[in-house]
Amino acid sequence: MTTMTTTTTGTTVLDASGVTMRFGGLTAVRGVDLTVNAGEIVGLIGPNGAGKTTFFNCLTGLYVPTEGKVSYKGTVLPPKPHLVTQAGIARTFQNIRLFANMTVLENVLVGRHTRTKEGLWSALLRLPGYKKAENSSRERAMELLEFIGLADKADHLARNLPYGDQRKLEIARALASDPGLLLLDEPTAGMNPQETRVTEELIFAIRDQGIAVLVIEHDMRFIFNLCDRVAVLVQGEKLVEGTAEVVQGDERVVAAYLGTPFEGAPGADEVAEVEAAEAGAAAAAPPADRTPAAPTPADEAPADQAPAKADTTETGTTRTEEEEEDNR
């Protein structure tokens, strides 16, 4: 890329505070605070279902958080995806979202539209202003493809690209909106070690362009190599945050990944309640060797114990198709 932005390291780019997202009875994200500073690459890790993608969706206006607020460079963001993109936050998706039947270049041009002033009529009537804007958009898109290493495939259909290239194209499309912060949701999922290494270098290069990065990944080697800071989400709560060393040295993180219970673990209170209710029900049940001829009161589950389990599994929330796709 020819444009070089210099940013003062240390100023806060993203400030999310007290972000909570509930779906019916399920709290997917609970009171999460997270900042990303200029010049930083921050990692967000956690077991499957920890709430990482949901948190991204709250940051980018796809979900309206139940509680909390998200600021970008000191301004509170309205929870509308196009306004968030316009403000300067771009993202990629866990499940690749490209226009499969468009070319590589066209996909990047789509990502560019938030930064072009020319409107629909201008495009349809091919007014001179549009032509000029289109030329400069194309130039910029080609620059990005060069940067990402896909310039020689600019006229290939997106659906014909190998998987790793599709992930890179998603990044190029996100960069086309000239963001100040890039959110990456599992950018190396499905990549081989060689492609992962290339992506690592690419993210460093993006950071060097003055774009702060927040990245979700399950590949720990990748995360700890790349990130200045890592936050760990477990059952929707931020458990630990710090340098790779701090996070790797925290035994609660290992326990959370292995599913080992530990004192004060997020969700531990609920688990204890369910276990207590189960123990109560078992104590009230008749001994196994006595088969009662008639129902005893113990057979009718006490009203305060029976629903305890059901509450933990039913959210009662329906998802939209788009949300479903993002969470597959």
Ligand SMILES: Nc1ncnc2c1ncn2[C@@H]1O[C@H](COP(=O)(O)OP(=O)(O)OP(=O)(O)O)[C@@H](O)[C@H]1O
């Ligand atoms: N729209 C929704 N409606 C109901 N529940 C949802 C919705 N979106 C997410 N969830 C639930 O919220 C929890 C967190 O899911 P999320 O996808 O954010 O996890 P994740 O950390 O990204 O997991 P993974 O590493 O597997 O991608 C899960 O229990 C999920 O089923």
Ligand SMILES: [Mg+2]
């Ligand atoms: Mg996810």
